[in-house]
Amino acid sequence: MSLLIHRNPPFLRRRANSAAAITVENVKAAANRLETVLFEDLPEWLQDNEHIRSGYRRPMNSTLACVRSCAMLHNETLNIYTHLIPAAALAIFQVYIQIKITQYFPEASTLDRIVIGANVIAAIVTFGLSASYHTLNSHSPQISSLWLRIDYVGILTLILGSFFSGIYVGFYCLPTPRTIHWCMITTLSFGTALLVLHPKLQEHKYRALKAYAFVATALTGFAPIGHGLYLYGWHEMWIRSGMPYYLLEGVIYGAGATVFITRFPESIWPGHSHGTTNT
Template identity: 25%
Template sequence: MSGYRHPRSSALDCILSSFQMTNETVNIWTHFLPTWYFLWRFSVLCSSLDFLMDSYTWPLLVYMLLICLYPFTSSCAHTFSTMSAEARHICYFFDYGALSLYSLGTLRFSRPILSCLFGVTLHCELYWFVELQFPHKSKILRTAAFVVPFLFDSFPLFYRLLSCCWGSCSPSQALASHSYHLFFAFLTCFLFASHLPERLAPGRFDYIGHSHQLFHICAVVGTHFQMEAVLTDMASRKDWLTSHSSLPSFPATLGVLVLGVLLNLGIIGIFSAGLPRTPRQSTSAHLHQE
């Protein structure tokens, strides 16, 4: 209800606002600081693993690049979204594109590119058209745009966890981390959809403690546990994986990443090119309404 920045801020104003208390300040820092944490973890892995020559590590390389990318892109989107109505849309197009690439980066099975493209296309459509024309329905559809790719990517993990519950495998540290990751993923979705706690006390959580800030924190903590699970699985299951399947190839890992980036940029470019034709009055009115 308060704390909004001016909708025509300059780039410098946007940067300076990250050091002032607005309703976006914590959103910016809860993703900017974790970017450096994931970069630090990535640098440690670079010193211990041969990402250049060992193809077994290439899926991990893709994953680490993207868990560094998505919080940084989100932080930039929250920082610069008030430069103009068009800038706001473009910022979040890139934010959704990075999230879609993150779903690709999990590389849990052979069709992640479908999830990636579904996510970024649907998010851009919802943000560009549905949110402007049908603001009361857009929240449900935007939540579905997060949930559907997550479920699509996670079915193998659900199967693995259920198999262990039925006694087909023994508990491990990786499964514990996977369980924590799913728990925080659920919290992330719940907070995004519910608008709690600010729904219960309007105005009291404008600056600190509103649902989007908590959603950011849960998302990052969930990614941390996911990363720990991936690293544990990679080490403990290497012998089994290398004996039961071929080593990852460049086209199936880094090649898919490059393809995903190019297709995402193309989709973002198409929707961004259409922004000048968006009615200025409705766009500005919606921005003021938020």
């Protein structure tokens, strides 16, 4: 008798199975489409930029769902692909440039190859981490915050990579000054990392402070440039060290920081994503 009391009747089992099937179908259907929402509909942790009014993904709480959203249109789509495509292109370029070094500079040392390769790898890492952040930032508060900080580490990696190669070329025959400048920029980068990764500085109001920290780190590149000018003079530095390109790189870093702080163009034209600037 007790077994009969606790056993579900057949019609109840059929109803439960039917409800389960409907639930599974609803989940699958939701996963196959992406309904974007307005800024006001987002939880507070996703409300990062009030100037972009629509096109947001809802919190997904699923890595797979975030990855699948890359094939759909939302206000992070352009941000994802403007980082992902360059990362893939640079990975191919890395192989190409190493082949060309072997072909045209067979006498190049292992350190030569490592430094040149590290510059490209730093860019690949930066673009790859940024693409990952833009993909996963709607996952959950914890995952979004984690990947934002990883994205900052990627930016510092790019700064370090570009400085290491420039210092290596500029002080090729002077290993002691070269090592001193390498140690200086590495120490400053670690200091910047501690600042931008500090748990108490992750609120939106500290956004500008982080940008200024990145700019200050990048500006330390003028120290080895000034040292090189003192040793070799303007003409030699301009021709042999690639100084014009490093100055251009500094201008680009400054422009990027300005866009980051001012949220251009969306702060002027609300609703227009800065993904166009990334392009």
